[in-house]
Amino acid sequence: MSSAQIEIQVIASLVAIACAIPGTFLVLRKMAMISDAISHSILPGIVIGFFITQDLNSPLLILLAAITGIITVVLVEYIQKTGLVKEDTAIGLVFPALFSIGVILIAKNANDVHLDVDAVLLGELAFAPFDRLIIYGVDVGPKSLWIIGCILLTTLGLLSAFFKELKVSTFDAGLAASLGFSPGVIHYGLMSVSSVTTVGAFDAVGAILVVALMIAPAATAYLLTTNLKRMLVYAMCFGVFSAIMGYWLAHILDASIAGSITTILGLIFFVVYLFAPSKGIIAVLFREKQQRTEVFLLTFLLHLKNHNEEGERHVNHLNEHINWQKVRSKTVLDLALKNNMITINNKIVSLTEKGNDFTAQAIDYIITNEDTQIEHMKDDFFLFRG
Amino acid sequence: MENKIAVQVDDLTVAYNYKPVLWDIDLEIPEGVLMAIVGPNGAGKSTLIKSILGILKPIAGSVSIYGKPYDMQRSLVAYVPQKGSVDWDFPTTALDVVMMGTYGSLGWIKRPGQKEKKAALEALEKVGMLPFKNRQISQLSGGQQQRIFLARALVQNASIYFMDEPFQGVDATTEIAIINILKELRKAGKTVVVVHHDLQTVPEYFDWVTFLNVKKIATGPVKDIFNDDNLTKTYGINYKVSIQE
Numbered sequence: 001m002s003s004a005q006i007e008i009q010v011i012a013s014l015v016a017i018a019c020a021i022p023g024t025f026l027v028l029r030k031m032a033m034i035s036d037a038i039s040h041s042i043l044p045g046i047v048i049g050f051f052i053t054q055d056l057n058s059p060l061l062i063l064l065a066a067i068t069g070i071i072t073v074v075l076v077e078y079i080q081k082t083g084l085v086k087e088d089t090a091i092g093l094v095f096p097a098l099f100s101i102g103v104i105l106i107a108k109n110a111n112d113v114h115l116d117v118d119a120v121l122l123g124e125l126a127f128a129p130f131d132r133l134i135i136y137g138v139d140v141g142p143k144s145l146w147i148i149g150c151i152l153l154t155t156l157g158l159l160s161a162f163f164k165e166l167k168v169s170t171f172d173a174g175l176a177a178s179l180g181f182s183p184g185v186i187h188y189g190l191m192s193v194s195s196v197t198t199v200g201a202f203d204a205v206g207a208i209l210v211v212a213l214m215i216a217p218a219a220t221a222y223l224l225t226t227n228l229k230r231m232l233v234y235a236m237c238f239g240v241f242s243a244i245m246g247y248w249l250a251h252i253l254d255a256s257i258a259g260s261i262t263t264i265l266g267l268i269f270f271v272v273y274l275f276a277p278s279k280g281i282i283a284v285l286f287r288e289k290q291q292r293t294e295v296f297l298l299t300f301l302l303h304l305k306n307h308n309e310e311g312e313r314h315v316n317h318l319n320e321h322i323n324w325q326k327v328r329s330k331t332v333l334d335l336a337l338k339n340n341m342i343t344i345n346n347k348i349v350s351l352t353e354k355g356n357d358f359t360a361q362a363i364d365y366i367i368t369n370e371d372t373q374i375e376h377m378k379d380d381f382f383l384f385r386g
Numbered sequence: 387m388e389n390k391i392a393v394q395v396d397d398l399t400v401a402y403n404y405k406p407v408l409w410d411i412d413l414e415i416p417e418g419v420l421m422a423i424v425g426p427n428g429a430g431k432s433t434l435i436k437s438i439l440g441i442l443k444p445i446a447g448s449v450s451i452y453g454k455p456y457d458m459q460r461s462l463v464a465y466v467p468q469k470g471s472v473d474w475d476f477p478t479t480a481l482d483v484v485m486m487g488t489y490g491s492l493g494w495i496k497r498p499g500q501k502e503k504k505a506a507l508e509a510l511e512k513v514g515m516l517p518f519k520n521r522q523i524s525q526l527s528g529g530q531q532q533r534i535f536l537a538r539a540l541v542q543n544a545s546i547y548f549m550d551e552p553f554q555g556v557d558a559t560t561e562i563a564i565i566n567i568l569k570e571l572r573k574a575g576k577t578v579v580v581v582h583h584d585l586q587t588v589p590e591y592f593d594w595v596t597f598l599n600v601k602k603i604a605t606g607p608v609k610d611i612f613n614d615d616n617l618t619k620t621y622g623i624n625y626k627v628s629i630q631e
Contacts, residue, residue, distance in 0.1 A: 178465040179490035226522035
């Protein structure tokens with residue numbers, strides 16, 4: 001690996017981590033679309049900053065862009081507050097307006113410079129190593145590495161300082177307000193961090209793909225854990241993994257790095273969406289199938305409990321009387337046998353003591369809906385897991 | 387006996403988009419009462435609580451807690467929002483939610499430690515939820531979720547408790563468990579204010595009641611003012627129908 005290759009991967013990884021942090025909270029606050037809005041509408045801020053400084057990496061430009069990001073959020077909330085349109089409509093109104101101002105400004109004034117619409121939309125990570133930061137004649141690395149590094153450090157600092165405040169105001173804004181943690185302050189703090197991160201990441205991955213880096217890792221992590229800290233760590237890991245894999249995919253395909261990173265993010269999400277242990281599609285389908293079987297099992301056990309006469313308890317009776325097909329009868333019988341709930345003698349089915357207790361408790365639960373008494377049953381049966 | 391005023395509301399008017407939902411409310415809540423706020427849907431019951439707690443800004447009027455503005459008395463007040471107001475799929479555990487009750491006394495930046503954890507565990511124990519402390523909150527039943535919310539308020543160790551419909555969507559056992567805890571709080575000299583829907587249980591559960599329908603209709607001891615006259619004034623001529631609902 002050349003040093004340029006390493007630098008690109010380090011920059012991409014730092015961008016991914018910096019994006020995953022605000023992204024996690026945006027996903028939990030159901031504000032994913034706001035990141036889309038911010039990423040587009042900071043364009044006029046970047047363009048105006050560029051006109052003033054003539055430097056795409058100037059701190060002033062980041063500041064102006066962040067302010068435009070905040071203006072976006074304020075405008076969206078203002079339009080929404082009128083009650084005339086819903087939030088998604090407000091977002092759809094605000095960001096194209098601001099974005100188009102930026103596009104026109106570029107077209108009118110900046111056509112002959114490095115800032116062009118393509119670079120803004122898609123970014124170009126491959127060029128990042130060429131723009132060096134030179135201090136007193138010493139080359140200390142690519143400028144974008146320093147920028148995103150500073151943003152990441154700030155974000156990490158803010159996260160560790162205000163983790164508790166972020167958590168409580170995201171989960172329960174009413175409680176946060178009553179405890180004295182103004183949800184407004186935290187909201188705009190998060191929006192500011194999102195805006196600044198977007199500007200920092202924007203140079204590397206562009207306005208469209210920065211959304212993917214914010215939302216996809218967090219959405220993937222959400223499917224895998226029920227712990228906020230772990231969700232943050234997972235999101236960062238998915239981001240870094242995608243950044244590095246994406247780089248090498250781009251290398252092999254000789255394609256856009258940003259596009260490859262996003263493709264990897266999408267693939268990872270898809271795999272987790274299918275295979276996540278409890279929230280994945282396959283797990284959900286399996287659980288539903290199990291629950292269906294268990295309902296049949298309970299129906300069958302209840303029938304046994306209600307009938308002492310042998311005719312009603314004959315194996316063949318399952319097919320004739322309860323009107324089940326052979327396959328289903330077999331599944332139910334097997335499940336009951338496996339759990340030692342029934343015994344079968346000469347094709348006559350009898351409830352065991354365990355089966356008897358189980359049926360009584362289950363019916364009791366279904367009638368009273370009292371959870372605490374069936375806690376021990378939750379481990380073995382999906383039916384009671386709500 | 388009830389000489390001190392815990393909560394005083396003067397001329398409170400609250401509006402959403404310039405449409406008043408609470409109109410010129412004057413209300414005194416004496417210390418040590420277990421009070422129900424009743425009224426039809428849209429009467430402004432939750433709005434009243436939220437305005438007292440400074441979550442909503444009134445367009446007129448003022449609120450004081452033991453004679454001082456809410457901002458100065460935060461540590462004296464605990465709040466249980468409606469269960470439906472939060473996302474129960476949030477990635478966190480029962481214990482962690484209860485710990486949030488300690489955040490107020492910690493203030494900004496400072497993190498909860500062993501002391502806070504111990505307090506949270508005790509509160510969980512009180513509401514009978516200790517065995518579920520590490521359970522993800524979406525895996526709890528409606529009644530259990532409500533108990534967690536109650537534990538979160540208990541951990542604040544406040545003097546005044548505001549609860550927004552704590553009995554909504556809970557099973558009968560939980561309802562009894564909750565009301566017993568509320569009665570214990572009253573016994574300990576705390577003031578408890580509950581937005582309540584079930585008119586039939588008012589005389590059994592509460593000793594103080596406020597009738598609210600955009601305006602305050604009446605407030606006072608249940609035995610004195612919980613009568614057909616006030617019910618009719620609050621719910622209109624069809625109040626008996628609403629009882630049956």
